[in-house]
Amino acid sequence: MSTLPPELANLPAPSLVETISYEARLAVLRTRLVEIFTAAGIDYDVQDLETDPAQILLQVSAYQDVLLRQRVNEAIKSWFLAYATGGDLDALAQFYDVVRLASETDDALRRRVVLAIQGRSTGGTKARYRSIALAADVRVADVAVYTVGRDPTINVAVFSTSASGVADAGLVAKVDAALQAPDARMVNDKIVVASAAQQAIAISANIWLLPQAPESTLAAVEAYLRAAWSRDMLLGRDLTRSWLIAQLQRDGVHRVELVAPAADIAIPFNQAGALGAVSLVLQGREY
Template identity: 80%
Template sequence: MTTLPPELANLPAPSLVETISYEARYDALKIRLVEIFAAAGIDYDVQDLETDPAQILLQVAAYQDVLLRQRVNEAIKSWFLAYATGGDLDVLAQWYDVVRLVGETDDALRRRVVLSIQGRSTGGTEARYRAIALGADVQVADATVYTIGRDPTIHVAVFSTALGGIADAALLAKVDAALQAPTVRMVNDTIVVASAAQQTIPVTANVWLLPQAPQGIIAEIETYLRAAWARDMLLGRDLTSSWLTAQLQRDGVHRIELVTPVADIVIPFNQAAALGVVTLTIQGRNY
């Protein structure tokens, strides 16, 4: 599933993209066929019979017309940042001097393009520094740029795709080198790069399974939770009980009772929550 940056998420579809209906195209072709027969002096009423040759030809023509129009729609969308994928997105990104990192997803590349556009000024904007940090290595899952009070020091907090989100020394060195480059850093800027502060949060829950659910579903639930955590729990994302319950409530689960954390956890904008030990205890089976 594509996750669009906020700047692109609520944009209307391009007006050039056509809403396609097979039924509408078939009806239009049928009307045109009757007109052609009438112009030739033939009173032919197209019958809705499966064996009618005209009916069969109209169906084939309508289907081919729909395929062609859909291909045109896809070609149009490939030139819009919100819709382009794969190689089409690579071409759009190059217009803004952004090149896909090895292993970088479409969503991550699209986010960097938006930040690159926002940070086109060479004045050391927050968006520009964040775009540079995200482009330093594919292991940078997220980064935030901020100052503390009136201190002009620019802090960059890095959240990693590995090690539970903790950015190691090698990754921090890559980000620091990218930000300290003479073509990037403003002369008067002091930039400090560090790993995003972590809150390691254990999760404990009681689980009631449906009668037909296999015993091994508990391991699958934990795997799903960790994958969802890696996807959603980026910098500044609060950890809520409702989010945890939703991730644990998988197929085969009758009920979830969250034990810990006992309340929603508010995460500061420059920090991220790390997932600790997950303890899921089966309490029985029920409908």
């Protein structure tokens, strides 16, 4: 499922995109066929007969018409950043001097294109620095660019795609090199790059399975939690107990008792929660 940047999420669909209905197209063709027979003085009264060859041909024609119109819709959508995918998105991105990184997803590339557009000013804008940092390596999941008080130092917090979210020294150095490049950094800017995920958060829960659930359910639940963490827990998102319980309440799980964390954890906008040790303890089976 595609996740659009906020700048694109609420845009209306292009007016050129047509709403297509097979039934509506078939009705139009049937009406035209009756008109042709009537004009020829022929009383055509078997249009509701499924075995009528004319009706079979109309159905085939209507289906082909729908396929053609859908292909036109898809071609139109490929012109727009919010809808383009694959090679079409690569072509749009190239117009803004943005090139897809190796194994980069459409969502990530689309976000970088938006930032590239916003950051076209050479005045060291936040969007420009974010765009450069995200383009430094495909392992950069998110970036926060900020200053503290009156200190002009530009801080860049890097959140990694790794399971923990912690950006290792190599990744931090790579982002730093991209931002410190002569054609990237403004002359008077002092840029400091660090990992956004600083402290691992341990997760502990007691789990009761349904009677028919296999033992492997616990491993599947942990895998789902880790995947959801990588997808949702980006910069600035608070870690709530309700979110954790929702991720643990998977198929085969009867009940979840979350032990740790004991309370919701507020995450500053320039940090992200790193996933620490996960302990899921089987307490038995209930129904």
